[in-house]
Amino acid sequence: MPTGRTLRQRGFSLLGLLFVVAGLGVGMAALGTMWHTAAQREKERELLFVGDQYARAIESFWYVPLPVGTPRRLPKNITELLADPRFPGTVRHLRRAWPDPMTGGAWVLIRGADGGIAGVASASDDTPFKQANFPARYARFEAAQRYRDWEFSFDAENAAAAARPAPGVVAPQSDATPLAP
Numbered sequence: 001m002p003t004g005r006t007l008r009q010r011g012f013s014l015l016g017l018l019f020v021v022a023g024l025g026v027g028m029a030a031l032g033t034m035w036h037t038a039a040q041r042e043k044e045r046e047l048l049f050v051g052d053q054y055a056r057a058i059e060s061f062w063y064v065p066l067p068v069g070t071p072r073r074l075p076k077n078i079t080e081l082l083a084d085p086r087f088p089g090t091v092r093h094l095r096r097a098w099p100d101p102m103t104g105g106a107w108v109l110i111r112g113a114d115g116g117i118a119g120v121a122s123a124s125d126d127t128p129f130k131q132a133n134f135p136a137r138y139a140r141f142e143a144a145q146r147y148r149d150w151e152f153s154f155d156a157e158n159a160a161a162a163a164r165p166a167p168g169v170v171a172p173q174s175d176a177t178p179l180a181p
Contacts, residue, residue, distance in 0.1 A: 037129070044130050044147075046101040047122060048138070051152030054107070054120045057081045057094035058154040064091065074116025074156055081117075102126065102147050112156050119153025 061075050066086060075081050075093075084091040100107050102124035112118035124147040134141045141150050 040126075041129055043101045044128060047147065047150065048134075050098045050101055051120060051122075051150065052135075052137075053094065053098070054081075055152040055154055058117060058119065060093040062154060062156055062159060064093070072156075073114055074112045074118055074154075076116055078117070100124070108148065110151055110153050114156075116156075118156060119151055121149070121151045122147040124148060 058075060058081070061081060061084065062072060064084070066072065070086055078094075078097050081094040082092060082097060084093060099105060100122050102122045105123060107120040108123050109117050110119035110121060126147055128141075128144060128147055128150070130141075132142055138150070138152075144150055
């Protein structure tokens with residue numbers, strides 16, 4: 001038959017074991033929070049990379065030398081960035097269609113004045129960790145409250161306006177025949 005002293009020792013062992021389990025639980029919770037933060041920061045880096053790839057692909061689609069008589073326009077869909085339909089051969093502006101890194105799903109498409117795709121944005125309403133030190137091209141992201149506000153776009157309207165000659169400026173002649181006096 002156990003004595004009173006043995007029962008007390010078992011009680012202390014059980015209490016010590018409960019403290020160890022509680023400490024492990026707190027440690028695991030902290031580790032989970034750190035892991036989640038690291039994973040979200042990695043997704044942010046991927047979002048910046050992939051979003052920039054889309055913006056550069058749309059810019060490439062706009063500026064690519066076109067066949068004579070083909071008007072400049074924005075792509076109608078993402079597929080046109082993968083294989084430009086304005087050319088008989090395959091012209092790629094984007095290697096593959098990446099999903100939104102924050103949601104794993106489709107991007108929110110930003111439409112231009114002509115109805116084409118001017119850019120993409122994440123569908124996530126989460127608050128970004130990154131608040132500063134963006135590349136100059138994306139300095140406006142510092143004021144963003146959500147990932148959805150990080151819009152990776154190409155401003156076709158300003159690009160078209162910059163390509164037009166200013167009023168009163170005569171465009172250079174393409175033929176080299178001198179004018180008669």
